Amino acid sequence: MHGGGRQVVADPILETRDLNKSFGAVQVLHDVSISVYPGQVTALVGDNGAGKSTFVKCIAGINSIDSGEVRWQGKPVTVHDPREAAALGIEFVYQDLALADNLTITQNMYLGREIRRGGFLVNGEMERKAREVLTGLSVRTVSSVRQLVASLSGGQRQTVAIAKAVLWNSKVVFLDEPTAALGVAQTRQVLDLVRRLADNGLGVVLISHNMNDVMEVADRVVALYLGRVAAEVSRSDTSVTQIVELITTGRSGDIGLSRATASESI
Amino acid sequence: MTDEPKLGKRPVAGPAAGPDSFLGKDSAFALDDEPLSIGHAIRSYVNRLRTGDPGALPSILGLLVLGFIFSRVSDQFLSLNNIGNLPGQSAYIAVIALGLIFVLLLGEIDLSAGTAGGVCAGFAAQALFSGGLKNGVSGALFWTLACFMVLSLLLGVWLKAWTGAAVVLIGLLILTFGLEKHVLGAMFFAVTLGTAIGIFTGWLVAKVGIPSFVVTLALFLAWQGVLLFALNSQPVGIQSYPYWYGLANNNMSNTWSWVFTIVLVGGYLGYTLLRAIRARAKGLIAESMALVLVRGGLLAAVGVVITILACQDRNPNVGFPISGIPWAMSIPIVLMIAATIALTKTPWGRHLFATGGNAEAARRAGIDVVHIRVTAFTVCSSFAALGGIFLSSSTGGAQLDLGAGNILLFAVAAAVIGGTSLFGGRGKPRDAIIGALVIAIIPNGIGLKPSLPAQWQTVITGAVLLIAATVDALSRRSSSRR
Numbered sequence: 001m002h003g004g005g006r007q008v009v010a011d012p013i014l015e016t017r018d019l020n021k022s023f024g025a026v027q028v029l030h031d032v033s034i035s036v037y038p039g040q041v042t043a044l045v046g047d048n049g050a051g052k053s054t055f056v057k058c059i060a061g062i063n064s065i066d067s068g069e070v071r072w073q074g075k076p077v078t079v080h081d082p083r084e085a086a087a088l089g090i091e092f093v094y095q096d097l098a099l100a101d102n103l104t105i106t107q108n109m110y111l112g113r114e115i116r117r118g119g120f121l122v123n124g125e126m127e128r129k130a131r132e133v134l135t136g137l138s139v140r141t142v143s144s145v146r147q148l149v150a151s152l153s154g155g156q157r158q159t160v161a162i163a164k165a166v167l168w169n170s171k172v173v174f175l176d177e178p179t180a181a182l183g184v185a186q187t188r189q190v191l192d193l194v195r196r197l198a199d200n201g202l203g204v205v206l207i208s209h210n211m212n213d214v215m216e217v218a219d220r221v222v223a224l225y226l227g228r229v230a231a232e233v234s235r236s237d238t239s240v241t242q243i244v245e246l247i248t249t250g251r252s253g254d255i256g257l258s259r260a261t262a263s264e265s266i
Numbered sequence: 267m268t269d270e271p272k273l274g275k276r277p278v279a280g281p282a283a284g285p286d287s288f289l290g291k292d293s294a295f296a297l298d299d300e301p302l303s304i305g306h307a308i309r310s311y312v313n314r315l316r317t318g319d320p321g322a323l324p325s326i327l328g329l330l331v332l333g334f335i336f337s338r339v340s341d342q343f344l345s346l347n348n349i350g351n352l353p354g355q356s357a358y359i360a361v362i363a364l365g366l367i368f369v370l371l372l373g374e375i376d377l378s379a380g381t382a383g384g385v386c387a388g389f390a391a392q393a394l395f396s397g398g399l400k401n402g403v404s405g406a407l408f409w410t411l412a413c414f415m416v417l418s419l420l421l422g423v424w425l426k427a428w429t430g431a432a433v434v435l436i437g438l439l440i441l442t443f444g445l446e447k448h449v450l451g452a453m454f455f456a457v458t459l460g461t462a463i464g465i466f467t468g469w470l471v472a473k474v475g476i477p478s479f480v481v482t483l484a485l486f487l488a489w490q491g492v493l494l495f496a497l498n499s500q501p502v503g504i505q506s507y508p509y510w511y512g513l514a515n516n517n518m519s520n521t522w523s524w525v526f527t528i529v530l531v532g533g534y535l536g537y538t539l540l541r542a543i544r545a546r547a548k549g550l551i552a553e554s555m556a557l558v559l560v561r562g563g564l565l566a567a568v569g570v571v572i573t574i575l576a577c578q579d580r581n582p583n584v585g586f587p588i589s590g591i592p593w594a595m596s597i598p599i600v601l602m603i604a605a606t607i608a609l610t611k612t613p614w615g616r617h618l619f620a621t622g623g624n625a626e627a628a629r630r631a632g633i634d635v636v637h638i639r640v641t642a643f644t645v646c647s648s649f650a651a652l653g654g655i656f657l658s659s660s661t662g663g664a665q666l667d668l669g670a671g672n673i674l675l676f677a678v679a680a681a682v683i684g685g686t687s688l689f690g691g692r693g694k695p696r697d698a699i700i701g702a703l704v705i706a707i708i709p710n711g712i713g714l715k716p717s718l719p720a721q722w723q724t725v726i727t728g729a730v731l732l733i734a735a736t737v738d739a740l741s742r743r744s745s746s747r748r
Contacts, residue, residue: 083632098630100623102691103616111620112631114613121611124550146551 013038013203014172019068028054030228036203043206043214046224047247052207056174060085091165092174101150106130108149109164133167155186172203179213191217211240225250230257302553324737325684325700336711343714346580354514356706357594358657362677363698364605365649368642371622373690374478376646378485382463383654384669388493390456391502391664393446407495418462421469426637430644433461449507453655460651468643472636490670503663514660517590520577526596527573535562605695622690680705683734
C-alpha cells in the first residue's frame with residue numbers, strides 16, 4: 001500500500017486556493033494553496049510565525065478568510081466553526097489533547113456524541129465500538145477501554161485523542177505537534193499510528209517541528225515561510241537539509257520562493 | 267513497538283496485527299476479553315486504591331472507628347433505639363449534600379444551599395400556617411416572590427434548562443390556585459421555589475460569570491433575611507402536619523419496610539443480572555455470573571439484616587412500639603439512587619463529569635457547558651429545598667435561623683468526607699449519604715455521655731473533616747505523580 005501506491009495521485013480531498021489572511025496591517029497568509037490527498041501524510045512545516053496555526057484555524061473556521069477558497073472534495077465550502085468542519089469530515093487534534101482525565105477511554109472517545117437509547121447511555125455498545133476503532137488502528141498498548149485517561153502515558157493519551165478524531169468516519173485529520181511531549185518509544189507508537197491512518201485512506205496533515213518525524217512518516221512536505229508556501233516537495237525527493245533551508249530562508253537551490261520574494265518579506 | 271525498522275516497512279493496518287498481539291497480559295484489551303470475575307473486581311478495586319481513588323473506604327472506616335469509640339463511651343450507643351434515631355438526625359445533611367455533589371463535581375461550590383433550603387421551607391411553613399401564602403406574607407413580598415419565579419422560569423427557558431423551567435411553572439400554578447395551603451402542596455412548592463433559586467444562582471455563575479463562591483456567599487447572607495420576611499419574624503411550628511413532621515420522625519410500617527427492601531435489592535439484582543446476560547449475548551464486556559450474584563447477595567444480606575433489626579420494637583418504653591425503616595432513611599436512599607442514575611446513565615451526567623474534569627475538552631466536544639452549570643445549580647438548590655424541609659421536620663418547625671449556621675458547612679463536609687473532591691470531576695451520590703452519617707454520628711455519640719462536654723462535638727467533626735481532606739489531597743498527589 002505504502003510505497004508504490006503513493007505514486008498514483010488521486011484528486012485532493014481538501015484543497016485551498018490562494019488563501020489570504022490579515023490581522024490588521026499584518027498579512028499572515030499570502031496566496032496559500034495547499035492540497036491534502038487521501039491516503040497520504042502531508043507534513044506542514046515552518047518556523048514559528050510562518051502561518052501554520054493560522055492556516056489550520058482558517059480551515060477549522062476559527063479564523064475567517066479574507067480571500068481565496070477552501071475546496072472540499074472538489075467543491076468550494078465555507079466553514080464557520082469546528083463543528084461544521086467535523087460535519088464535513090475534518091477533525092483536529094490539538095497539542096493540549098482536550099481529554100477529560102476523570103473519564104475512561106471510551107467515555108472520552110464518545111464525549112458529546114454518546115450513543116443513547118431512550119435518553120440513557122448505551123455503554124456496552126460504545127465500549128465495543130471504541131475497541132473496534134483502536135483495534136483497527138492496531139493500538140496494542142491499552143489493556144482496557146475502561147481505563148481512566150488519567151492512568152495513561154503521554155503516548156497512549158495522544159493515541160486516544162487521535163482515535164477519538166477518527167471515530168467519526170472523518171476523512172481528513174489535522175495533527176498539531178503530536179509527538180512534541182513524548183519519549184522515544186511513545187513517539188514511535190504515535191508515528192506508526194499516523195502512518196496507519198493514511199494507510200487506512202485518510203488524509204493526514206501533520207504539523208511538526210521535528211524533521212525526523214517528518215522524514216519518517218510524511219509523503220509530501222509543504223514548507224511555509226513567512227505566510228507563503230515556499231515549496232511543496234515529495235519526501236523521497238528531499239532531505240532534512242533542504243527542508244531546513246526552506247523553513248529558514250524560504251528557498252533552497254532552484255526550488256522555493258524567488259530570491260526577491262524571499263527577501264522582501266523580511 | 268520499539269524495535270520496528272526505522273523507515274520503509276511498517277506494520278500493516280487492520281485488526282490482524284500479529285498472531286501474538288492478543289495473548290499475554292500486556293496485549294490489547296486483555297482485561298476486556300474475558301468476563302469480569304470476582305478476582306477482577308477485587309483486583310481493580312485494589313488498583314483504584316493504589317492509584318489514588320480511595321472511594322468510600324475512608325468514610326466507611328471512619329464510620330466504623332467512630333462507632334467503635336462511641337460504643338465504648340456509652341452502652342446506649344449501639345442500642346436499636348439510638349441507631350434508629352440516626353437517619354432522622356442525618357437526613358437533612360444527606361439531602362443537602364446530595365444536591366451539593368452535582369455542583370462540587372463541576373469544581374464549583376454552593377454556600378447558599380443551607381439558607382436557600384431554609385427560605386423554601388420557611389415559605390412553605392408560613393403558607394401552611396396561614397392557610398395560603400397570600401394570607402401569610404405582605405402583598406409586596408408575595409408579588410416579589412411570584413415575579414422572581416417568573417424571572418427564573420424565563421431564565422430557565424432561555425438557558426434551555428427545560429426540566430427546571432417546567433418545575434418552576436408547576437410552582438407558579440400551585441401559587442395561582444392556592445394549593446400551598448395543603449401540606450403536600452406546600453412541600454412541593456418549597457421544592458419548586460428551590461428550583462427557581464437554583465436557576466437564578468446558575469445564571470449568575472454560568473452566564474454572568476461571577477465566581478460561584480461569591481455569588482453563593484452573597485445569597486447565603488441574603489436568604490437569611492428573606493427567611494425573616496417570610497416568617498414575619500415569628501417561628502412557625504410544623505408538628506401538627508403529620509406528612510411533614512413524619513419525614514424525619516416517623517417510620518414505614520413493617521410490611522412496607524420489607525417491600526422497600528425487597529424492591530430495592532431485587533431491582534438491583536435483576537438489573538445487574540439482565541445487564542450481564544445481555545452483554546454476554548452481544549459479546550460485550552460482561553460481568554461473570556459469580557460476581558453479579560456475590561455482589562447482589564452481599565447487598566441482599568445487608569438489606570435483610572437492616573430490615574430485620576428495623577422491624578423490631580426499638581422503643582425502650584414498653585407499650586408504645588416503634589418499628590420499621592425510618593422515612594428519613596428510605597427517602598434519601600431513593601434520592602441517592604435517582605441521582606446516581608442521572609449522573610452515570612444519562613448523557614447529561616456524563617457531560618457534567620466531563621465539564622468538571624476538563625471544561626475545555628467538554629466545550630470542544632460540543633457540550634453546552636453553560637447549560638450544564640445552570641442545571642447543576644438548579645438540581646443543587648432543589649435538593650436543598652427538600653433538605654430544608656427535612657431540617658424543619660427534625661427540629662419541629664421553621665425557626666428564624668432555619669438552614670443558617672453550620673448546616674451548609676456540615677453538608678459540604680459530608681460530601682468531602684464521603685470522598686467527593688472539591689476540585690471537581692470526582693464524586694458519587696453515595697458519598698453524601700455515608701458522609702452525612704459520619705457527621706451525624708458525632709453529636710449523637712457525644713450526646714449519650716453527659717460527662718463528655720459538647721465542646722468536643724465541633725472539634726471532633728473538624729478533625730474528621732481534616733483527615734478526609736488529607737486523604738483526598740494525598741490521593742490526588744499520588745495519582746498525578748505518574
